[in-house]
Amino acid sequence: MNFDQILKARRSVRVYDENAGFDSQIVTKSLERSVLSANSSNMQLWEFYQISSEEKKKKIVRACMHQSAARTASELVVFVTRHDKWKKRAAWNLANMEKQFVGKEITSKDKRALNYYKKLMPLFYTNDFLGIATLIRFLIVSYHTIIGKPIIHLITHADQRVSLHKTCALAAQTFMLSMKSENYDTCPMEGFDERIIKRILNLPASAEVCMVIACGIGKSEGIYGPRTRVPNDEVIFKV
Ligand SMILES: Cc1cc2nc3c(=O)[nH]c(=O)nc-3n(C[C@H](O)[C@H](O)[C@H](O)COP(=O)(O)O)c2cc1C
Numbered sequence: 001m002n003f004d005q006i007l008k009a010r011r012s013v014r015v016y017d018e019n020a021g022f023d024s025q026i027v028t029k030s031l032e033r034s035v036l037s038a039n040s041s042n043m044q045l046w047e048f049y050q051i052s053s054e055e056k057k058k059k060i061v062r063a064c065m066h067q068s069a070a071r072t073a074s075e076l077v078v079f080v081t082r083h084d085k086w087k088k089r090a091a092w093n094l095a096n097m098e099k100q101f102v103g104k105e106i107t108s109k110d111k112r113a114l115n116y117y118k119k120l121m122p123l124f125y126t127n128d129f130l131g132i133a134t135l136i137r138f139l140i141v142s143y144h145t146i147i148g149k150p151i152i153h154l155i156t157h158a159d160q161r162v163s164l165h166k167t168c169a170l171a172a173q174t175f176m177l178s179m180k181s182e183n184y185d186t187c188p189m190e191g192f193d194e195r196i197i198k199r200i201l202n203l204p205a206s207a208e209v210c211m212v213i214a215c216g217i218g219k220s221e222g223i224y225g226p227r228t229r230v231p232n233d234e235v236i237f238k239v
Pocket residue numbers: 010011012013014067069187188189190191192211227
């Protein structure tokens with residue numbers, strides 16, 4: 001299938017053929033493709049859980065309120081955001097960058113790149129009990145707004161969460177398109193009890209479940225109707 005055919009063939013399928021053969025390796029391969037997705041500042045604050053244990057799958061189906069896509073899926077994958085890993089990932093990016101600069105004279109452009117992970121990432125991702133980091137971000141953003149200089153309005157924990165979920169959702173889309181390219185069907189789900197899933201996967205309090213994706217060979221009755229979209233001119237604008 002070419003890209004257009006993959007896009008057109010991907011549908012949210014809610015009933016899977018439980019007797020059809022299923023190659024788990026295709027899920028693994030698709031997750032390996034997902035890590036190539038665009039992500040904010042290459043911080044990769046995501047995790048993907050391929051549920052291979054039958055016992056865990058049963059528990060997650062229950063957390064997905066027994067909805068049919070989850071219940072009949074051959075496999076489930078959980079897409080998770082990990083705000084708590086920001087220090088580790090900033091250090092990883094910084095170390096990578098420093099390696100590239102070994103034996104080279106550091107230019108002001110290189111310094112800016114290094115400071116991106118040394119100073120800017122801590123400014124974006126730090127949260128503290130007293131809200132001091134949020135206050136600092138608020139003051140910086142307010143100052144820029146007053147003097148009319150553009151700035152990212154990333155201030156609160158909610159702003160950070162939006163950024164993390166954007167990144168994770170892009171990985172989920174890569175995953176679904178990859179699965180379709182291998183002739184497998186998927187269904188993204190946000191209908192689940194996040195607290196239960198976090199407990200099943202032993203995730204820390206700050207982790208968030210972005211989506212659970214059901215995978216399998218879809219049955220024709222698993223497509224609930226023709227694909228409908230509002231007219232393009234309601235959502236696509238050339239300005
Ligand atoms: C973030 C998100 C959450 C979704 N949650 C569910 C869900 O819980 N259950 C479900 O059956 N479908 C769910 N869907 C699938 C959508 O209903 C579906 O993508 C939409 O109707 C368009 O249909 P299509 O995917 O076949 O093009 C979800 C999709 C997205 C992107």
